[in-house]
Amino acid sequence: MIDQRLQTLLLKNKQKFMIPASLVATVNQSNSLDHAFLVLTKDRYAKIIVIDNKNHYCGQISLAMITDQLLETKRINVERLNELKVRDVMQTDAPVIQDPTDIEENLHLLIDQSFLPVVDDHNYFCGIVTRREVLKAVNYTMHTFGK
Ligand code: AMP
Numbered sequence: 368m369i370d371q372r373l374q375t376l377l378l379k380n381k382q383k384f385m386i387p388a389s390l391v392a393t394v395n396q397s398n399s400l401d402h403a404f405l406v407l408t409k410d411r412y413a414k415i416i417v418i419d420n421k422n423h424y425c426g427q428i429s430l431a432m433i434t435d436q437l438l439e440t441k442r443i444n445v446e447r448l449n450e451l452k453v454r455d456v457m458q459t460d461a462p463v464i465q466d467p468t469d470i471e472e473n474l475h476l477l478i479d480q481s482f483l484p485v486v487d488d489h490n491y492f493c494g495i496v497t498r499r500e501v502l503k504a505v506n507y508t509m510h511t512f513g514k
Contacts, residue, residue, distance in 0.1 A: 376508040385467040401448035426457035
């Protein structure tokens with residue numbers, strides 16, 4: 368349980384916690400792998416969100432997940448970039464959250480994840496909470512507590 372005074376400071380800029388879906392780079396689950404490869408490389412994100420045509424959250428995909436699919440015993444088979452779809456490769460078991468201001472849950476999950484997808488009751492993708500934004504709140508709290 369986080370001390371109430373710390374919680375208040377941590378949540379002071381809570382409106383900044385979630386990057387809204389409109390500002391988050393995503394790929395569609397039906398996109399080919401080469402499209403995801405391009406987006407990940409150009410946007411320089413380690414991992415991005417996968418959604419469906421109705422903006423439901425489906426999973427996450429990274430460059431490592433893609434290259435793993437291309438590896439054969441003695442070569443890299445780039446033709447598979449066109450053969451496979453994002454849904455064939457994406458990770459579906461990463462944790463998702465519903466309340467971006469639940470700081471206790473965020474801190475716990477962000478130990479192992481660099482970002483957390485936020486979904487609503489219908490699994491509609493709302494945005495992400497990133498380690499960076501939460502660390503900013505922690506940094507602010509550490510420097511303000513007791514003043
Ligand atoms: P950060 O804590 O800002 O370094 O972000 C952690 C991770 O969240 C990044 O490596 C990306 O995988 C993801 N991320 C952050 N911002 C965005 C964004 N605008 N669009 C897509 N993914 C993002």
